[in-house]
Amino acid sequence: MFQNCIIRLGGCYARNWCRITVSGDTILEIQKDINRHTTINFIIKNEKDEVLASMSQNEFYAVSLSLHDLSISASANQIKIWLEKRRLGLEFRYSRKTLSEIENIIQNDTPDVPDYVDPPAPIDNLEEFYDKLSKIEDFLPEIAAIGQRRNDPVGTAIRWHAARYIDSDGKIAFLDFISCRLYNKKKCVEFRNGKLNSESWKLEFCAGNSFNF
Secondary structure (H helix, E strand, C coil): CCCCCEEEECCEEEECCEEEEECCEEEEEEEECCCCCEEEEEEEECCCCCEEEEEECCEEEECHHHEEEEEECCCCCEEEEEECCCCEEEEEEEEEEEHHHHHHHHHHHCCCCCCCCCCCCCCCCHHHHHHHHHCCCCHHHHHHHHHHHCCCHHHHHHHHHHHHHCCCCCEEEEEEEEEEEEEECCEEEEEECCEEEECCCEECCEECCEEEC
């Protein structure tokens, strides 16, 4: 499960693993264990820095009185955890996407650019473009260069990963954090409506593995 996964954090993306650090502490981490299984780890604190819920190596713990909304789908592919009347928590969903579904998500997440900024170069033939990307083995330097030439480094990186690591059934693992609101040391990080927001960051569309606030 989660092999070669695309992780969507609002409108931000990571490949295979990611880490969100707030004020020096890791509050959300997705990684592989020694058996190559993906584990999800997070800490949910309130504004007083009290731990209300956490997950470590996929094992969940919560202070029962703080739980407001907890639901896990029958197939365990969607988890929703909200505390203190939905002021704190997160919701994420695991699925498997086709290339056309990935393409729709990328296009919906790509923000409108102002008139003085060049928009991403159009893709004349999507099938040929994905086929070209699938034949490139290493991200650096070739994919990065293509992304710069297209003025679309994030979209190009996501498309390359999808094209390169799609399974034999024509789908790729996709872990989507639908919404999230987490505190640490009086700082708040929030994913909502396709954006990653904090008190000092406004990120609409980006890619990486570590996000530090």
